[in-house]
Amino acid sequence: MKIVPTQSSPFVIATRESRLAMWQAEHVQALLRNAGYSIELLGMTTKGDQILDRTLAKVGGKGLFVKELELALEEGRADLAVHSLKDVPMELPAGFELACVMEREDPRDAFVSPHHATLADLPQGAVVGTSSLRRQVLLQALRPDLKIEPLRGNLDTRLRKLDEGQYAAIVLAAAGLKRLGLEDRIRHAFEPGEMLPSAGQGALGIEIRAGRDDLKQALAPLAHTPTWLTVTAERAVSRAMGGSCSVPLAAHGRWSGNTLRIDAAWGDVEGKTSLIRATAESDGVSDLASADALGVAVAAKLKAAGARVSTAS
Incomplete structure (x- = not known):
């Protein structure tokens, strides 16, 4: 017998209105509805969608794609937001948390x-x-x-x-x-050996307001632990290197049995220096803290080899 969750009101997903963002939100909506939850969508246009004549590095970074969605969460107009994880800033604002990372699509x-x-x-x-x-x-x-x-x-x-x-x-x-x-x-x-992907590429992350245990419970079956650990390590590399889209940085992880390997590359957009690469692996990555530590270790190798940390906000 299927147990239907009890809800006082439907959960609302805040999403950008691009075709891809809507697909992602509708995908999560279908999974949660299949689990018995009532789910509605709130389509929004972000500043990142509106400013198209300049690069993200020049207009405020990837956070432009999530700020309006976070405001909807803060004001109670929405309960969760579905993001392409590569578009999510490395540091979330106080009071928000990443409650779920789903199984990764092709990261290439x-x-x-x-x-x-x-x-x-x-x-x-x-x-x-x-x-x-x-x-x-x-x-x-x-x-x-x-x-x-x-x-x-x-x-x-x-x-x-x-x-x-x-x-x-x-x-x-x-x-x-x-x-x-x-x-x-x-x-x-492109295989990763040709063109290393960005941190979180191919993965979907679900953001909520901190303290929403009801949402954490609902989202728990959607989470994919190997992906979550991998992208945590990748994002730790990016965070340690400045964590913005003004950083010409790649970070990509993959599992081999119980061993997680993280490869990273840093480049100079002016072409004055060659690509700097670093890698590290561990068979002890079993939680988010150890995944984060692995990413920090890779970033330390990049810095030691001459990669510069971004000071851009």
């Missing part, structure tokens, strides 16, 4: 182009679109001749700009394309 970056199968096939000096400093430095390391141009907007807008001929190719997160059924747009998925 995707090469998308209408006429070229791989990055190596692009002609000399071709224009590639991305507004990620991480992708910029990694692309420059692979192909110094390419011209990297800013690319903002939601996933559909970015694909439209590519199809209009503004770029020879663009680089996107494979997870978003797969979630929206656009996997056929992926010409090549």
Whole structure:
């Protein structure tokens, strides 16, 4: 016999209104409804969705995608917010917490182009679109001749700009394309050895106000411990290096049996220094604290090798 949870009122999920964000919120909504909860959605437009003529590093960082959602939580208009974890700042405001990290989708970056199968096939000096400093430095390391141009907007807008001929190719997160059924747009998925993903890429995180034990109980079955430990270590690397989108930083973890390995890379957007890489692994990562410690250890190796910590807010 299925036990139906008791609720005084429906739980409300705050979400951005882009097609991908709505898919993610509706995915969580369906899982919670299947568990017997009443769930409603609150669609919102964030400043990150509105400011499209400048890179995130120049207008306030990834927090622009979550601040309005957090305000809805604070004011009681919503109970939880579903985020692409790579868009969540490394430090949450006081009174908020990450209550659940779900099983990760493909964490890799995707090469998308209408006429070229791989990055190596692009002609000399071709224009590639991305507004990620991480992708910029990694692309420059692979192909110094390419011209990297800013690319903002939601996933559909970015694909439209590519199809209009503004770029020879663009680089996107494979997870978003797969979630929206656009996997056929992926010409090549970069393996981590080619292009190391960003911290949290491919994972969904659910944010709540601290102290909501009812929500923690509801979300517990959705959590995926291996993913949660992995992204905690990745985010610890980013936090230790300054934790903002102005940091050209990659951090990616993977499990081999009981051993978690974290690889990281830091680059100079001006191209004055080569990529700095670091790695560390541990078979003792069993909780969030030990995962965090592993990430801090990797960051220490980056710093020792010459990587600079960002002072940007």
